[in-house]
Amino acid sequence: MDKKLLEIIFDNLYNGIYVVDGKGVTIGVNKTFEEMSGFTNEELVGRSLYDLVGKDNYFSGSASLLVLERKAPVTATYSTSTKRKLLVKGRPIFNSKGDIDYVINTIWDLTVVQYSREIDADTARNQLLSEDDIITCSxxxxxxxxxxxxxxxxxxxxxxxxxxxxxxxxxxxxxxxxxxxxxxxxxxxxxxxxxxxxxxxxxxxxxxxxxxxxxxxxxxxxxxxxxxxxxxxxxxxxxxxxxxxxxxxxxxxxxxxxxxxxxxxxxxxxxxxxxxxxxxxxxxxxxxxxxxxxxxxxxxxxIPALRERREDIPTLIHHFAEKYNRKYNSYKRFSQSLINQLVGMAWKGNIRELENLVERCIVTCVGDLITPDKARIPGISPALPSGLGLKDMLAERERDILLQAREQYQTSRRVAAALGISQASAARKLKQLNKRKHS
Ligand SMILES: Nc1ncnc2c1ncn2[C@@H]1O[C@H](COP(=O)(O)OP(=O)(O)OP(=O)(O)O)[C@@H](O)[C@H]1O
Ligand SMILES: [Mg+2]
CATH class of the missing domain: 3.40.50.300 (P-loop containing nucleotide triphosphate hydrolases)
Structure with a gap:
């Protein structure tokens, strides 16, 4: 096949593709991966995954490194700093000596699969993830x-x-x-x-x-x-x-x-x-x-109590939101300010309590974005989050609005039209959304 055509196909696949060599050095990613991750091919190429993976780094984990370690195909799920959930299937390509020349990773954005409202999405997801997965980032x-x-x-x-x-x-x-x-x-x-x-x-x-x-x-x-x-x-x-x-x-x-x-x-x-x-x-x-x-x-x-590993709380909220969205055929998500407040709760009933709370919110809240006002959780202030200045609060509100707009309108052109801002500014804000990291 023509090389140019192969490139076109590479960039237009619905899956993200991430290719590394036998030492874990990035050879290239396709456009879909750039969109999923918010990182560009340019900034990743030539860099070793050993340098890119780690807490507060580019990636929280790497299927490629597992493939290189185990010398076998690997399937793993990762949450990105932008709270997306990616399913990665990594496959080793061996040379005639039996060493790994390349690892080819195919990546599904489970967040999109879920929110795309495709009839087949549920079936696809069910095959990819098991109910009994232990979800954690602690x-x-x-x-x-x-x-x-x-x-x-x-x-x-x-x-x-x-x-x-x-x-x-x-x-x-x-x-x-x-x-x-x-x-x-x-x-x-x-x-x-x-x-x-x-x-x-x-x-x-x-x-x-x-x-x-x-x-x-x-x-x-x-x-x-x-x-x-x-x-x-x-x-x-x-x-x-x-x-x-x-x-x-x-x-x-x-x-x-x-x-x-x-x-x-x-x-x-x-x-x-x-x-x-x-x-x-x-x-x-x-x-x-x-x-x-x-x-x-x-x-x-x-096993430590949930309050001893609060970093798991946002990840678990997303996990259970997906689970109950699927169950109730809804497309709701938790606002960032609500998640921030939930992270601070006591959680005496641990993950079971968190799961019940997420289910209740999904069932009872009206609209696609669950905010502190709508959730009505004892101890969660519906009006003003504490410890934040006006600037931070506005930034948080803006973030919630942008996330919702991105979900609803998908492209920066339509987001710009809906919010009455220029396309350049919408594109810039959406890009920042991808880059911003949460602790
Ligand atoms: N890390 C996790 N990721 C996803 N789901 C989890 C996680 N931990 C617990 N759960 C879910 O939370 C619920 C409670 O967990 P589980 O029943 O295993 O707790 P337990 O410690 O056995 O509680 P008990 O002492 O009351 O029996 C279950 O529905 C379980 O699937
Ligand atoms: Mg039990």
Missing amino acids: NKMMEIIDLALRVAITDSTILLNGESGVGKSLLARTIHRSSERKAKPLVQINCAAIPENLLESELFGYEAGAFTGADHKGKAGLLEMAEGGTVFLDEISELPLHLQAKLLGVIQDKTFFRVGGRTIQHADIRLIAATNKDLVELVSHGLFREDLYYRLNVVPIT
Whole structure:
């Protein structure tokens, strides 16, 4: 094909393209990528991704570097400083010696996919992103996920600690899916949710005639159902002491008896336990067995509360806004000033509370832009954000207006017409919108 034509195609693809060499040095990006990222080909070419990636740098992460490290294709999602969400698929191109000559990255702007109101957009998105993705940009969380993925492939018992709603159950699912047991069941038991008198037979099963009202054929318990897979014991602190002893036996000998049973059952399971209580304190009060605590606490993982990683709040707001926009077929977004205020909230209920709040706003607010006035959140001032001067407030309002205009009118010409400003000034302001970074 003619080289000129190839260039035309390169620049007119709907996907962004980012090409690097085998050392991670940028060879070129297409026009679509320039538009998505707000960075130009000129400023990126010749620069190494090792210099471009990092906190407050050009990119928060790089699929290319992962491809070079793993020598295999990689799919990753990134949030840009302009709060867009990009899905990147990186593919290595090997030479005859088996070294990587190039990495070709194809980039989808999920924000646009979502807002373009295309009939097929939902299907496309669903294939690209899984509901169970852990969304984060906090270094603390990334270290935790990294640790979890490293121990996932071992068979070690894991104890997840953290307040309600921080993502313990989500992480337990991730660990199971990343383990060699992934093809086998993940059985989740909430020790607080099952009445104490039923818990034993639920967990361990029972033999025929074990107790009045028991099924005459007997019944397998959850441990047997999880055979070969993972058992996730949520709220482990609520396990009664006599069952703690029985569970200890399962961990130590990998065997147990059904209730009323005499045949030894073998348990090939991986155990993950979770708690939002301080088990050490329960141990000191005699409410939790010390030996079981040590058996469970082989790999302790503590997930920090949301208020200890506030940098995640904007990212999560966008994530859940996308999720519920999709669910309710709406196209709403949170104004920057509302996001700024939400970042400062207490979030006692952590991510669950945040998710519920986002859903409520999407369902109840009228119009496509959710502002502090419309959201009516206790503790969020509807009128004036604190700590900002008039200049900052105006800048923020202007930013909200521009974002909304860009969403509605797409091109700088139409934005200019709608806002009654010159096209040059609209183009300049929209460009600044892309460049501005948020902490
Ligand atoms: N980092 C994250 N990215 C996306 N969704 C998240 C994240 N963390 C938590 N969630 C979502 O928030 C909700 C609460 O998380 P989860 O149920 O895992 O918390 P938990 O710690 O198990 O809470 P509890 O102690 O009440 O059982 C879930 O819907 C989960 O999918
Ligand atoms: Mg849970």
